[in-house]
Amino acid sequence: xxxxxxxxxxxxxxxxxxxxxxxxxxxxxxxxxxxxxxxxxxxxxxxxxxxxxxxxxxxxxxxxxxxxxxxxxxxxxxxxxxxxxxxxxxxxxxxxxxxxxxxxxxxxxxxxxxxxxxxxxxxxxxxxxxxxxxxxxxxxxxxxxxxxxxxxxxxxxxxxxxxxxxxxxxxxxxxxxxxxxxxxxxxxxxxxxxxxxxxxxxxxxxxxxxxxxxxxxxxxxxxxxxxxxxxxxxxxxxxxxxxxxxxxxxxxxxxxxxxxxxxxxxxxxxxxxxxxxxxxxxxxxxxxxxxxxxxxxxxxxxxxxxxxxxxxxxxxxxxxxxxxxxxxxxxxxxxxxxxxxxxxxxxxxxxxxxxxxxxxxxxxxxxxxxxxxxxxxxxxxxxxxxxxxxxxxxxxxxxxxxxxxxxxxxxxxxxx
Numbered sequence: 001x002x003x004x005x006x007x008x009x010x011x012x013x014x015x016x017x018x019x020x021x022x023x024x025x026x027x028x029x030x031x032x033x034x035x036x037x038x039x040x041x042x043x044x045x046x047x048x049x050x051x052x053x054x055x056x057x058x059x060x061x062x063x064x065x066x067x068x069x070x071x072x073x074x075x076x077x078x079x080x081x082x083x084x085x086x087x088x089x090x091x092x093x094x095x096x097x098x099x100x101x102x103x104x105x106x107x108x109x110x111x112x113x114x115x116x117x118x119x120x121x122x123x124x125x126x127x128x129x130x131x132x133x134x135x136x137x138x139x140x141x142x143x144x145x146x147x148x149x150x151x152x153x154x155x156x157x158x159x160x161x162x163x164x165x166x167x168x169x170x171x172x173x174x175x176x177x178x179x180x181x182x183x184x185x186x187x188x189x190x191x192x193x194x195x196x197x198x199x200x201x202x203x204x205x206x207x208x209x210x211x212x213x214x215x216x217x218x219x220x221x222x223x224x225x226x227x228x229x230x231x232x233x234x235x236x237x238x239x240x241x242x243x244x245x246x247x248x249x250x251x252x253x254x255x256x257x258x259x260x261x262x263x264x265x266x267x268x269x270x271x272x273x274x275x276x277x278x279x280x281x282x283x284x285x286x287x288x289x290x291x292x293x294x295x296x297x298x299x300x301x302x303x304x305x306x307x308x309x310x311x312x313x314x315x316x317x318x319x320x321x322x323x324x325x326x327x328x329x330x331x332x333x334x335x336x337x338x339x340x341x342x343x344x345x346x347x348x349x350x351x352x353x354x355x356x357x358x359x360x361x362x363x364x365x366x367x368x369x370x371x372x373x374x375x376x377x378x379x380x381x382x383x384x385x386x387x388x389x390x391x392x393x394x395x396x397x398x399x400x401x402x403x404x405x406x407x408x409x410x411x412x413x414x415x416x
Contacts, residue, residue, distance in 0.1 A: 066097065193269075198372050
């Protein structure tokens with residue numbers, strides 16, 4: 001066989017492999033650039049303005065549900081913050097769901113001023129079951145509330161939380177999602193986790209709102225109209241009940257609106273182990289929903305001729321940022337080395353390098369759009385450690401059981 005023929009076959013093989021590698025890198029680059037677009041769009045978000053513009057007097061009657069399992073340490077603080085709102089006091093009530101509690105949560109919640117519903121059912125554990133229990137009972141009341149809000153028991157609500165949360169509903173949205181953020185409690189690890197929450201729960205939803213896209217429910221700070229819950233009863237019981245219910249709403253043609261300015265602050269997990277477990281529950285649960293629901297979304301998009309469901313599938317497919325960064329980094333190094341030794345053509349590394357460059361742009365632009373404190377930028381020095389943890393812990397995401405129930409540890413428990 002002549003050398004010309006061999007060279008031609010080698011070039012063909014290299015080109016084919018290069019095209020395959022390039023095609024593999026395109027989705028990674030697309031996801032990274034999508035997040036950059038959201039970060040820039042977030043600069044143009046104009047939501048509820050607590051300081052300024054004229055606001056109409058709210059008219060919506062709201063029941064605020066607070067699911068609580070053994071939350072004696074924090075429940076009174078949460079209830080007090082919810083009772084100290086700018087929202088008209090006659091238009092809302094705070095209802096704590098004491099869910100399979102073995103501590104003083106029911107008593108402390110009642111003493112703080114909340115109504116308490118006690119639920120004891122060890123066969124159906126978790127937040128999703130507690131919400132269904134309370135929603136059924138609250139909606140059966142006369143008169144029933146116009147809307148139901150959900151707040152986690154470890155949260156502290158900003159004084160205008162309810163006013164900002166209800167604003168999209170009174171403009172016609174069937175469901176709304178506020179800003180569930182973490183407190184920056186001084187340590188570098190807490191600052192990094194707080195910065196991550198700013199990106200996920202402020203920058204991305206505000207950017208999507210600017211682009212005319214619905215938001216994804218975040219579990220803490222959700223609001224649903226009564227008519228919505230009557231037509232789409234709550235039936236989300238997995239570890240990612242918020243994402244699960246979001247997909248149900250999107251399939252029904254309902255897109256939750258982002259309620260910027262409706263701020264809830266929660267403490268960061270007290271230890272790195274607790275933070276890892278918490279993150280696993282969120283990200284592993286979302287990955288489970290993605291595996292089971294993306295094919296359904298895509299099939300429904302074509303069957304029902306609803307292209308927006310393809311967007312919902314794309315949003316659900318976006319991996320955690322640390323995992324995306326690891327994928328872009330490893331891909332860039334491996335493909336780059338193979339290109340240097342002429343195994344692959346140089347152009348095949350392009351999408352991988354684009355993704356690798358886009359990720360820090362997204363983070364820095366996003367933090368700027370989110371008006372992040374200086375501690376958030378300093379915390380980025382720890383980001384490489386986070387990426388490595390994502391790499392070594394990736395297998396746990398794929399094997400996570402979404403029907404498992406894991407409660408985040410609290411500070412006092414870790415000292416026992």
